[in-house]
Amino acid sequence: MPNEITNGNSVISLKGVNKWYGDFQALKDINLEIKAKEKIVICGPSGSGKSTLIRCLNRLEAHQEGQIHVTGIELHETMKDIDIVRQDIGMVFQGFNLFPHLTVLENCMAGPNWVRGIDEKEAKERAMSMLEQVKIPEQADKYPEQLSGGQQQRVAIARSLCMQPKVMLFDEPTSALDPEMVSEVLETMVELAKSGMTMICVTHEMGFAKQVADRIIFMDEGEIVEENTPEEFFNNPQNNRTKTFLDQILT
Amino acid sequence: MSIKLGFKTSSIAITALLLSIGMTAKAGVVYDYIKNNNELMIATDANWAPFSYINDAGEMEGFDVDVGREIAKRMGVEARFITPAWDVITSGNWNMRWDVSVGSMTPTESRSEVLNFPAVYYYTPAAFAVHTDSTVTNLAGLNGKNICTTAASTWEMYLQGNLDMLNAPAFTYKVTPGTITSLVDGSACLDDTRLGAGVRNDGIIDSVPMIQNAIEAGYPIKFLGDNAFYEPLSVATDKGNNDAELDAEIARIIAEMQSDYTLSLLSMKWFKNADGSSNDYTIAY
Amino acid sequence: MFVDTVVEDKALHKPAFLIGLSVTVLAIFFAFNFTNTIFGEFLSPVIGNPEESGLFGRFVVSFVLSVIFVLNLLAISFARLKIQILIVWFELFLLFLAFAYSFDLKLSFIQSRIGLMISKGLFTTIYISAVSIVIATAIAIVGAIAKLSNNGFAYAIASFYTSLFRGLPLLLQVYLIYKGLPQLGFMVDAIPSGIAALSLCYGAYMTEIFRAGIQSIPKGQWEASRALGFKSGLILRKIILPQSIPIIVPPTGNQFIAMLKDSSLVSVLGIWELMYLAKTLGQRDFRHMEMLLTAAMIYWGLTIILEMIQARIERKYQQKT
Numbered sequence: 078m079p080n081e082i083t084n085g086n087s088v089i090s091l092k093g094v095n096k097w098y099g100d101f102q103a104l105k106d107i108n109l110e111i112k113a114k115e116k117i118v119i120c121g122p123s124g125s126g127k128s129t130l131i132r133c134l135n136r137l138e139a140h141q142e143g144q145i146h147v148t149g150i151e152l153h154e155t156m157k158d159i160d161i162v163r164q165d166i167g168m169v170f171q172g173f174n175l176f177p178h179l180t181v182l183e184n185c186m187a188g189p190n191w192v193r194g195i196d197e198k199e200a201k202e203r204a205m206s207m208l209e210q211v212k213i214p215e216q217a218d219k220y221p222e223q224l225s226g227g228q229q230q231r232v233a234i235a236r237s238l239c240m241q242p243k244v245m246l247f248d249e250p251t252s253a254l255d256p257e258m259v260s261e262v263l264e265t266m267v268e269l270a271k272s273g274m275t276m277i278c279v280t281h282e283m284g285f286a287k288q289v290a291d292r293i294i295f296m297d298e299g300e301i302v303e304e305n306t307p308e309e310f311f312n313n314p315q316n317n318r319t320k321t322f323l324d325q326i327l328t
Numbered sequence: 329m330s331i332k333l334g335f336k337t338s339s340i341a342i343t344a345l346l347l348s349i350g351m352t353a354k355a356g357v358v359y360d361y362i363k364n365n366n367e368l369m370i371a372t373d374a375n376w377a378p379f380s381y382i383n384d385a386g387e388m389e390g391f392d393v394d395v396g397r398e399i400a401k402r403m404g405v406e407a408r409f410i411t412p413a414w415d416v417i418t419s420g421n422w423n424m425r426w427d428v429s430v431g432s433m434t435p436t437e438s439r440s441e442v443l444n445f446p447a448v449y450y451y452t453p454a455a456f457a458v459h460t461d462s463t464v465t466n467l468a469g470l471n472g473k474n475i476c477t478t479a480a481s482t483w484e485m486y487l488q489g490n491l492d493m494l495n496a497p498a499f500t501y502k503v504t505p506g507t508i509t510s511l512v513d514g515s516a517c518l519d520d521t522r523l524g525a526g527v528r529n530d531g532i533i534d535s536v537p538m539i540q541n542a543i544e545a546g547y548p549i550k551f552l553g554d555n556a557f558y559e560p561l562s563v564a565t566d567k568g569n570n571d572a573e574l575d576a577e578i579a580r581i582i583a584e585m586q587s588d589y590t591l592s593l594l595s596m597k598w599f600k601n602a603d604g605s606s607n608d609y610t611i612a613y
Numbered sequence: 614m615f616v617d618t619v620v621e622d623k624a625l626h627k628p629a630f631l632i633g634l635s636v637t638v639l640a641i642f643f644a645f646n647f648t649n650t651i652f653g654e655f656l657s658p659v660i661g662n663p664e665e666s667g668l669f670g671r672f673v674v675s676f677v678l679s680v681i682f683v684l685n686l687l688a689i690s691f692a693r694l695k696i697q698i699l700i701v702w703f704e705l706f707l708l709f710l711a712f713a714y715s716f717d718l719k720l721s722f723i724q725s726r727i728g729l730m731i732s733k734g735l736f737t738t739i740y741i742s743a744v745s746i747v748i749a750t751a752i753a754i755v756g757a758i759a760k761l762s763n764n765g766f767a768y769a770i771a772s773f774y775t776s777l778f779r780g781l782p783l784l785l786q787v788y789l790i791y792k793g794l795p796q797l798g799f800m801v802d803a804i805p806s807g808i809a810a811l812s813l814c815y816g817a818y819m820t821e822i823f824r825a826g827i828q829s830i831p832k833g834q835w836e837a838s839r840a841l842g843f844k845s846g847l848i849l850r851k852i853i854l855p856q857s858i859p860i861i862v863p864p865t866g867n868q869f870i871a872m873l874k875d876s877s878l879v880s881v882l883g884i885w886e887l888m889y890l891a892k893t894l895g896q897r898d899f900r901h902m903e904m905l906l907t908a909a910m911i912y913w914g915l916t917i918i919l920e921m922i923q924a925r926i927e928r929k930y931q932q933k934t
């Protein structure tokens with residue numbers, strides 16, 4: 078692994094980030110440092126800018142002010158190597174976004190084979206081992222639509238992991254799932270956390286947050302309102318807005 | 329149109345600038361091309377029996393085709409036929425896609441702006457015809473009626489009262505139609521007339537051999553009145569190329585074909601009457 | 614339409630509808646008066662000489678015809694769906710043949726010319742359409758990508774192109790290309806001109822089809838691909854286009870079928886394709902209807918074949934996803 082990750086520098090660093098959609102400011106003065114192997118959970122009410130923030134981290138969205146550095150590289154409009162940065166950052170979406178015309182195995186092989194320059198045989202081995210890790214190797218030859226939501230999301234995680242990313246981003250990975258499928262996806266994420274992956278998760282699964290998060294970030298109206306360890310966050314919230322939010326989702 | 333003209337003029341200007349060769353140097357260009365390729369490209373109609381049409385074997389045949397072949401033969405080259413739509417031929421600007429038109433074209437003032445007419449090779453009478461059930465008995469009876477004819481033809485010009493034939497025998501406008509129905513296909517008017525008097529038209533004007541042919545094929549039509557006018561029919565070349573050498577050669581060959589009676593024989597071969605007698609249309613009226 | 618599991622009564626089996634239908638049909642047959650046709654002759658034992666049978670004869674003929682018509686409908690309504698479709702197709706086809714027969718066609722004339730129509734006309738039609746379709750497809754892919762790109766030049770050129778070529782009648786384009794290109798110094802023969810006109814015109818329509826097809830792919834597919842670090846070209850080639858094909862195929866098939874028939878417009882350039890021969894071969898003998906109907910049947914047959922191929926391709930893509 079490159080130095081900047083192991084020597085204690087931030088893998089991801091945001092300084093004074095502002096973002097607007099037209100006149101509407103979606104992110105306000107965001108400052109955030111995330112170190113290697115850290116697990117961050119972002120929560121907050123709907124429309125508070127959680128997705129916007131996490132999507133700025135691999136530049137699916139553009140910010141207008143401030144600096145975002147990812148694995149030491151600054152993200153900006155005219156950068157040449159965005160593809161290289163993105164290859165190192167896995168992302169899991171609320172809606173899975175699997176490629177419906179490819180089988181589960183092909184979904185997982187696509188990244189390594191097409192952009193990492195890994196030959197088909199090795200890509201396949203890696204894909205199979207990742208599918209085993211998310212516990213669905215037997216589904217390898219099916220098409221995504223033949224799978225349940227929970228299975229699809231686990232394929233999506235495996236697809237990202239096949240790229241051997243340095244960071245994984247999750248944007249509400251379980252909120253499109255039926256309740257009985259939530260736990261199988263969370264289990265996968267917990268195991269991934271145990272393996273030492275750097276993870277940034279937008280989620281309202283507070284059990285998961287308590288179990289794995291190093292820090293919890295609470296956002297409201299585009300701002301980071303509170304940032305704390307899980308114990309402090311749940312037992313001793315500082316901000317009134319945090320309290321109101323916790324009251325709502327914990328009851 | 330103005331854009332096109334502008335481009336053309338400017339490209340001519342550029343050509344004139346770049347090459348010291350003026351427009352006059354074009355003389356002989358088509359003729360040389362014919363000789364070099366050993367092929368005379370002849371534009372004619374494929375829908376114009378007995379002048380030119382496609383036979384069962386898929387080959388061009390007819391009076392015009394025979395004349396075209398003979399011209400090529402006397403030039404010492406092969407004949408090849410091409411059959412673009414009539415208005416594509418008459419509008420000029422051939423761009424050397426073909427060399428001559430041997431397609432029974434009447435020289436007119438307006439056509440002579442874009443085409444040259446080096447040699448008239450025969451004359452046909454044009455006449456009006458009506459359905460056999462028609463109550464109209466003389467040409468005056470067609471005044472104000474709906475007359476059908478071929479689009480962009482001399483007959484259409486005649487109906488419009490602006491027939492500006494060159495070197496043609498004198499004639500008068502004998503009918504003032506109420507409506508002119510101009511159809512693109514040569515024989516479409518005949519088919520319409522067949523449906524009955526006054527159904528799609530009240531009468532047609534066409535070349536006499538054409539009407540003759542239709543009557544022989546059993547069409548319920550009849551000639552009406554005397555022939556309307558005689559039209560000279562000429563070989564045409566593209567004025568854009570203005571190849572005096574080619575024009576002179578065609579004029580020479582046609583004159584030769586007239587004096588050795590080749591043209592007369594061809595006419596009598598193709599223009600037969602119902603009683604078996606033949607017409608020589610190559611001598612003027 | 615998606616079929617419900619509960620079936621309504623067939624309209625035909627409701628007495629009120631049946632009676633209403635019978636009366637209407639009777640009225641129509643009566644209005645059109647079939648007394649002087651073969652039906653009148655057939656019924657002459659009942660009505661006497663059809664010419665003199667008057668209103669009585671007219672009524673009897675139309676009554677018999679409408680009874681046959683309604684009984685036929687009733688009989689078909691009891692058959693299974695597939696059989697129903699077959700019978701109705703067959704009967705409509707018979708009616709079409711009867712229509713053709715009414716022209717007093719000379720079959721021997723058709724026989725003597727059909728070889729030429731197929732070997733020369735049909736061949737040229739297929740040749741021109743096939744080449745044009747390939748070029749139009751290539752144009753459409755490029756055009757659609759240009760229209761979706763945020764490159765100002767590409768977008769402007771592509772949208773100007775689609776606007777112009779969808780905005781002009783095809784026949785006008787044929788003339789413009791044939792007469793206009795030489796003015797610009799490009800000498801093109803009739804067939805290449807025709808192919809150029811067809812390709813450009815259909816390329817413009819198909820650009821819009823392809824664009825819509827590409828745009829209909831959810832943006833999540835782009836995001837997932839980008840998040841994996843794929844470049845735009847790769848995303849288009851491997852992710853977006855393969856998914857748009859099933860969406861693009863049906864309307865594209867329609868364009869192919871339409872082009873096959875629009876290729877007849879190039880006949881003004883003197884290209885001896887099917888329609889040109891249909892119009893000219895019958896001329897000397899004044900047997901136009903024979904040739905036109907023959908061409909009609911050939912075009913129709915060809916379209917049916919194309920429709921079958923299209924259905925096949927559609928089925929193939931439906932299985933895949």
Ligand SMILES: Nc1ncnc2c1ncn2[C@@H]1O[C@H](COP(=O)(O)OP(=O)(O)OP(=O)(O)O)[C@@H](O)[C@H]1O
Binds near residue numbers: 103122123126
């Ligand atoms: N493409 C866009 N154009 C305009 N406004 C947008 C766009 N995307 C998001 N927004 C606005 O930005 C704000 C933040 O949106 P975002 O999706 O980041 O919220 P969120 O915290 O993820 O909410 P949720 O919990 O509902 O997913 C919202 O008010 C939203 O309406």
Ligand SMILES: [Mg+2]
Binds near residue numbers: 127129
């Ligand atoms: Mg969100």
